[in-house]
Amino acid sequence: MKITVKLFAIFRNDRFKIEDREYPKDATVGDVLTALDIDHPELGVALINGRHVDTETVLTDGQTLSLFPKVGGG
Template sequence: MEVNVKLFGDFREGRFEEKATQLEENSRVIDIINKHNLPEERVAICMVNNRQAEFEQVLQDQDTVAFSPPVGGM
């Protein structure tokens, strides 16, 4: 199956901004984190199809998954 992965903040450094990613059926959010070597402990925001998601959520073909690290404020 194919999902669209979006990275924000410093997760983009040395990686990509947005990318179609091939996964096996019944893959979970954590599988994307591992596949793209994102530091799990730094994932502050995880969204699937614009809704908050857990790392164990099972993905569907054509889902959009977004990851953001913690963002500093003023």
């Protein structure tokens, strides 16, 4: 299935900003993180089509997944 993946902030380093990618049927948000070599604890927010989801959410063909890292500051 084809998923549009949008990466933000440090997740773009050595990766991409937006890309259409193929994933197996029933892939989860966590599977995408693993495929992109992003440690799950680094994830701050995941959105599918603009709605907040968790790493166990199953993706379906044609969705847009946006991934934001945790933000630090002080």
